[in-house]
Amino acid sequence: MLHSVVWKTADARRRADALARPSAREDAEATVARILAAVRERGEAAVREYAERFDGWAPADGFRVPVEEMDAAERALSDTDRRAILDAADAVRRFHAEQGYRAYSSQTWPGTTAERRVTPIETAGLYIPAGTAPLVSTVIMLAVPAQLAGVPRIAAIAPPRKGAGVEPTVLAAARLLGLDEVYAIGGAHGIAALGYGIAGLPKADKIFGPGNAWVAAAKAALAREPGGPAVDLPAGPSEVMVIADDGADPELVAADLLSQAEHDVLAQVVLVAWSKPFVSLVRDAVERGLAGLPRAQVARAALATSCAILVSGDAEAAEVADAYAPEHLIIQTGDPRALSDKVRNAGSIFLGPWTPEAAGDYAAGPNHALPTAGAARVHGGVTVEMFQKTTTVLEMSPEGARAMGPTVERLAALEGLDAHGRAMALRRRKSEAEE
Ligand SMILES: NC(=O)C1=CN([C@@H]2O[C@H](COP(=O)(O)OP(=O)(O)OC[C@H]3O[C@@H](n4cnc5c(N)ncnc54)[C@H](O)[C@@H]3O)[C@@H](O)[C@H]2O)C=CC1
Ligand SMILES: N[C@@H](Cc1c[nH]c[nH+]1)C(=O)O
Ligand SMILES: [Zn+2]
Numbered sequence: 309m310l311h312s313v314v315w316k317t318a319d320a321r322r323r324a325d326a327l328a329r330p331s332a333r334e335d336a337e338a339t340v341a342r343i344l345a346a347v348r349e350r351g352e353a354a355v356r357e358y359a360e361r362f363d364g365w366a367p368a369d370g371f372r373v374p375v376e377e378m379d380a381a382e383r384a385l386s387d388t389d390r391r392a393i394l395d396a397a398d399a400v401r402r403f404h405a406e407q408g409y410r411a412y413s414s415q416t417w418p419g420t421t422a423e424r425r426v427t428p429i430e431t432a433g434l435y436i437p438a439g440t441a442p443l444v445s446t447v448i449m450l451a452v453p454a455q456l457a458g459v460p461r462i463a464a465i466a467p468p469r470k471g472a473g474v475e476p477t478v479l480a481a482a483r484l485l486g487l488d489e490v491y492a493i494g495g496a497h498g499i500a501a502l503g504y505g506i507a508g509l510p511k512a513d514k515i516f517g518p519g520n521a522w523v524a525a526a527k528a529a530l531a532r533e534p535g536g537p538a539v540d541l542p543a544g545p546s547e548v549m550v551i552a553d554d555g556a557d558p559e560l561v562a563a564d565l566l567s568q569a570e571h572d573v574l575a576q577v578v579l580v581a582w583s584k585p586f587v588s589l590v591r592d593a594v595e596r597g598l599a600g601l602p603r604a605q606v607a608r609a610a611l612a613t614s615c616a617i618l619v620s621g622d623a624e625a626a627e628v629a630d631a632y633a634p635e636h637l638i639i640q641t642g643d644p645r646a647l648s649d650k651v652r653n654a655g656s657i658f659l660g661p662w663t664p665e666a667a668g669d670y671a672a673g674p675n676h677a678l679p680t681a682g683a684a685r686v687h688g689g690v691t692v693e694m695f696q697k698t699t700t701v702l703e704m705s706p707e708g709a710r711a712m713g714p715t716v717e718r719l720a721a722l723e724g725l726d727a728h729g730r731a732m733a734l735r736r737r738k739s740e741a742e743e
Contacts, residue, residue, distance in 0.1 A: 467494025
């Protein structure tokens with residue numbers, strides 16, 4: 309692990325740019341194209357077949373989890389677990405409460421009022437990953453902003469454990485946060501059922517949430533279909549880039565690398581370091597960490613595609629980060645904030661030795677549903693705004709028609725669109741006559 313050669317500094321940027329993202333694999337896209345085609349052609353029957361094949365769960369009475377089962381799961385939570393979920397949700401709520409589109413009104417011309425109204429989307433579909441680990445925290449990260457935006461219908465889907473329904477802790481978190489609509493279905497077929505509104509699921513206007521390569525590919529493909537649902541952002545298998553100079557603690561760096569490597573065999577971890585001896589220290593610490601890790605096999609597979617890149621200083625490290633555009637960027641250098649100021653492309657940044665990415669994954673406040681596979685060049689994580697839309701409202705008085713009329717008429721003439729000009733001119737003349 310971290311075994312790819314530590315590259316020469318001169319072409320570090322080019323190398324980071326070209327790093328293969330295992331999560332963006334074409335074979336996942338091809339598989340998903342087949343699944344979506346089957347669901348389009350055969351509807352619920354195909355959804356049920358895939359649910360049976362991948363997760364051993366396609367109950368005759370449908371995928372919806374009875375609210376009583378959610379209530380029972382919530383009651384069964386220990387006080388400590390309940391407290392942890394509620395405390396994390398409070399911090400996420402505090403951070404996200406600052407978000408949301410601002411409604412406003414502006415007098416753009418004399419006699420013209422232009423307004424922005426903000427409304428929530430009608431039906432939000434939340435994807436809670438649970439194939440290899442039941443991501444209780446994702447319930448928090450998606451439900452809280454949806455609720456702050458005032459979304460009237462929130463439907464969550466989560467893959468069941470093999471033949472055994474949704475993990476009770478996921479149901480408990482959903483219920484604790486006030487959700488009552490959860491479906492025991494996941495993967496690309498679950499995303500398809502939610503996007504098309506079949507197999508007893510509502511048709512989501514927009515689908516939110518992270519997932520593995522198949523889930524991410526299904527969201528992207530559905531969003532491209534005419535009439536398909538909107539989606540939040542490309543959020544596939546986890547990634548972390550750690551920038552660490554020789555003064556960093558190799559044990560902490562290794563712990564952070566392992567914390568993402570254990571997510572998925574397609575997770576990617578990248579170390580950006582100043583020297584080969586430091587990379588060796590981290591490599592040894594990773595090896596020691598793997599020894600006690602229950603998910604060592606997954607982490608090892610992820611580490612096998614990971615690498616270290618050598619740089620000559622802060623400026624080059626920032627260039628490498630920008631070229632790679634990591635989902636998570638951890639900076640453990642002499643002045644992490646100064647280095648972070650130079651970085652533009654990263655989903656979430658963690659400064660200094662006391663800030664593990666795990667804090668952001670669970671309870672720090674910012675969202676953990678974040679862009680992967682280079683999408684941080686143009687996307688940020690999930691926000692309240694993503695659950696909202698805006699409508700502008702315009703109202704003009706006769707004075708408005710007089711004030712703005714000549715400008716509109718002139719521009720319509722420039723475009724050769726006479727009917728446009730006339731629609732304005734009629735009003736301007738009427739208002740001038742009345743004056
Ligand atoms: N980018 C982000 O913000 C975040 C990303 N993640 C990532 O989410 C992912 C979660 O993945 P999983 O644990 O697998 O759960 P998941 O819920 O995303 O996917 C599991 C489902 O995938 C389907 N599946 C499994 N093997 C398949 C195959 N060969 N072909 C087609 N479909 C198949 C099955 O239906 C299974 O139930 C990880 O990659 C993790 O790193 C997690 C949290 C945040
Ligand atoms: N690290 C994950 C989120 C996570 C959930 N639970 C643990 N970690 C990601 O953002 O990619
Ligand atoms: Zn994580």
